[in-house]
Amino acid sequence: MTTFVLIGFMGSGKTTIGQYLAHSMEIPFVDTDDEIVNRVGMSIPKIFEHYGEPYFRKVESEVLKSFSKQSCVIATGGGIIELDANRQMLKNDDFLTIWLDTQFDTIMNRLTNDESRPLWNQNVEKRMSLFNSRQPLYDVTSHFSVKVDDRPVEDLVEEIKRYIYSYTTIETERQYDENR
Ligand SMILES: Nc1ncnc2c1ncn2[C@@H]1O[C@H](COP(=O)(O)OP(=O)(O)O)[C@@H](O)[C@H]1O
């Protein structure tokens, strides 16, 4: 059973594309941020304020692990790749991890002064530094990536589905050969 995971910076479209992709594939959609809010019982800014980022990352990692081997599409938070344990988990065969590769300017245009994301609530230099520091982590964690920016969601979902079907076919054939 493969769990399809979308990773990418804040505002790259993980929730938007994830919902559309899950509907198109007729499997459930999961948003790790929503799961975290439900588990902790407060908003993400409040979690950061009251308990700090390390606690948020701990809960985020527990949520990700809880959906392993389930047939669903998971939209993760932009910092899921911060923990090495999450990067290792996302690279293994239980997950098929897709990076929504987006340019910084696109994120700036989309999020403007969004206050729901604590790590976006800082000056542009710090935003850009965080963005740049994470690009190699998304790259090393993902099985494949799609260039997003402002392409139509429908086109992006079709491109992702083509990757998924080719990857799962190759994986099925590999497992078949192994078991012969
Ligand atoms: N392909 C796209 N083209 C234009 N706008 C998009 C696209 N994908 C997402 N958006 C917009 O960008 C913002 C952030 O999208 P969201 O799905 O919440 O990103 P994430 O979950 O990665 O933080 C939303 O306002 C959404 O409508």
Ligand SMILES: O=C(O)C1=C[C@@H](OP(=O)(O)O)[C@@H](O)[C@H](O)C1
């Ligand atoms: O980049 C990050 O570290 C975060 C991104 C957010 O999710 P989105 O990527 O959906 O904005 C949310 O998980 C939290 O604010 C931390």
